[in-house]
Amino acid sequence: MNNNKSNYIIFFVLSFIIIMGYSYLFPPPKPKQAEPLQTPTGEVQKDNFSTITPPANIKGFEQDNNFSKRSNVIDPFKISKDLISIKSKLYNGTIDPLGARIVEWNLYYYNETTDDDTVKYNLIKDSPPSFNLHVETDIVNIPNPIPFSYSGYMDITLTDSPVELEFNWQSAEEGIIISKTYTIDPSSYLIASTLKIENKTDKTVNQKVIVDAYSKSLKADGQRKSKEFVVLVSEEIKKEANSPEEKKQYDGTIGWFGFLDKYFLYTFLPETGAASKVDFYSLSEQDLVRAVYSYPKESISPNNEGIYKSKLYLGPLELNILKKASPILESAMDFGWFDFLAKPVLSLLNYLNKYFNNYGISIIAITILIRLVFLPLTIKSMASMKKVQVKMQDLKPKIEALKEKYKDDKAQQNSELMKLYSAHGVNPLSSLGGCLPMLIQIPVFIALYEVLLNSIDLRHSHFLWIKDLSAPEVLFDIPGIGIPFRILPLAMGVSWFISQKMTPMTTPGSEQMELQMKMMQFMPIIFTVMFWSLPSGLVLYWTVSNILSVAQQLYVNRKVVTH
Numbered sequence: 001m002n003n004n005k006s007n008y009i010i011f012f013v014l015s016f017i018i019i020m021g022y023s024y025l026f027p028p029p030k031p032k033q034a035e036p037l038q039t040p041t042g043e044v045q046k047d048n049f050s051t052i053t054p055p056a057n058i059k060g061f062e063q064d065n066n067f068s069k070r071s072n073v074i075d076p077f078k079i080s081k082d083l084i085s086i087k088s089k090l091y092n093g094t095i096d097p098l099g100a101r102i103v104e105w106n107l108y109y110y111n112e113t114t115d116d117d118t119v120k121y122n123l124i125k126d127s128p129p130s131f132n133l134h135v136e137t138d139i140v141n142i143p144n145p146i147p148f149s150y151s152g153y154m155d156i157t158l159t160d161s162p163v164e165l166e167f168n169w170q171s172a173e174e175g176i177i178i179s180k181t182y183t184i185d186p187s188s189y190l191i192a193s194t195l196k197i198e199n200k201t202d203k204t205v206n207q208k209v210i211v212d213a214y215s216k217s218l219k220a221d222g223q224r225k226s227k228e229f230v231v232l233v234s235e236e237i238k239k240e241a242n243s244p245e246e247k248k249q250y251d252g253t254i255g256w257f258g259f260l261d262k263y264f265l266y267t268f269l270p271e272t273g274a275a276s277k278v279d280f281y282s283l284s285e286q287d288l289v290r291a292v293y294s295y296p297k298e299s300i301s302p303n304n305e306g307i308y309k310s311k312l313y314l315g316p317l318e319l320n321i322l323k324k325a326s327p328i329l330e331s332a333m334d335f336g337w338f339d340f341l342a343k344p345v346l347s348l349l350n351y352l353n354k355y356f357n358n359y360g361i362s363i364i365a366i367t368i369l370i371r372l373v374f375l376p377l378t379i380k381s382m383a384s385m386k387k388v389q390v391k392m393q394d395l396k397p398k399i400e401a402l403k404e405k406y407k408d409d410k411a412q413q414n415s416e417l418m419k420l421y422s423a424h425g426v427n428p429l430s431s432l433g434g435c436l437p438m439l440i441q442i443p444v445f446i447a448l449y450e451v452l453l454n455s456i457d458l459r460h461s462h463f464l465w466i467k468d469l470s471a472p473e474v475l476f477d478i479p480g481i482g483i484p485f486r487i488l489p490l491a492m493g494v495s496w497f498i499s500q501k502m503t504p505m506t507t508p509g510s511e512q513m514e515l516q517m518k519m520m521q522f523m524p525i526i527f528t529v530m531f532w533s534l535p536s537g538l539v540l541y542w543t544v545s546n547i548l549s550v551a552q553q554l555y556v557n558r559k560v561v562t563h
Helices: 004-025 319-325 327-332 336-356 359-373 375-394 396-405 410-423 430-440 442-454 488-501 511-520 523-531 536-562
Strands: 049-051 078-080 084-087 091-096 101-111 120-122 132-137 155-157 163-170 176-184 190-199 205-216 228-233 236-240 248-252 254-260 264-270 276-283 288-294 298-300 304-316
Touching (some): 091 304, 101 264, 101 304, 132 176, 205 264, 205 304, 228 288, 254 276, 254 327, 336 442, 359 536, 396 410, 523 536
Parallel strands (some): 084 155
Antiparallel strands (some): 084 091, 176 190, 190 304, 205 298, 276 288
């Protein structure tokens, strides 16, 4: 590796191998387009319910010997004919009085696609109604879901002040009263929830409160995940990217649990510091997964009540929004090993965008800034390697003469070459040291790579001809072969090719080294193919980085030659 060019290429090869290997081992999620489940229309039904593909066998209600009477399990896939409509400047959604469950939740600032400005992203589009809250006691059979009564408005438009929605249910004879209240703030993606269980009987009631959430079955999609189950248990994030073959149980202090895809999250946050558990399993017959949270079992003495406070987060995976909603939700955004670098890089990107108001320009700006930070280190490294290359080039005739003279004695040949290098103050291995300053930049490379690959800020962001910086370019398909034509990957490949051609491969070396260098000439083509389907924001960064590398190399070449 006694050539500036070989070091430069090996640096990028190592960088790409590390990044792609890291991405493969710790793949970020990718949103999956799923067919939305249809909510009921105005069709009148005798039982006042509409059914969404009920399961043949509902799990999660196994016999508990602590309870002599079980909940009367109603099909949880059933939804009411009359739903409550909620509208605010951030979202619109529907809530079913049956179980006070979330049926759908559409986010106003996030569209489904770049081609449709009217269809908003629905968080619950690929599952039955979620966040059903049911109660099991040892003296009363409580329906599940609970058929709450609701006497408020059915169409609610939120303006400035939070609104409370109250749901009530009372047992026929035993004297158990259950109420659930949602406090919905129009300026937040967080919904506060309070469950109150009143014991009006003359007996102590032993009860257990359970909350569940659903999703379509989780399946790996290449190197990306369509959706993941995630739970914060005892301050540690646990994720499941595939539907489990057997039930998994998470015990400890549950901070929150729910489902996330690449850019969005819907989750339940219990406000209890006590140990509890979450069960996660498949409903394979319905192509679904279900997560069930169980509060610690408690007892309510006669004429007393039990209160359970919680929150729901239904919104984007956007760092500042998550922090504002709840500090523990920040852990939902995980950029892997270099998370501690990625989040400051993301904050810097968003800060720059306040001035440029275009994430394409902001990516160019942050690339230049990062290059400037490392510029002294990079120039020093490249200059060191270039000087070694120039000296080795001057010694080429003598090196070739020694190789010819001692071609049959490799040990003597190496000894004489080392004497020649020492006499002229050349250390061939010093070029390896020139690689190390470049390798120091790899953590920042990976951090920025993760940010540009997973940040919701780039989703549907336009730049020049690019409609969405979080996705590959969509220009047109090449006639006859159906492969999409894209400009940025080609520009990246061309800029890399120019960088390679700037320094001729005239440094003497072994036949094996020369063969390796010839193989390196194909790297621009290989990387162009690899980058063809990556997000255009990431390809834009790499292209700009290549162009800046060309400028740096021109400067170094001129500086070394003139000195």
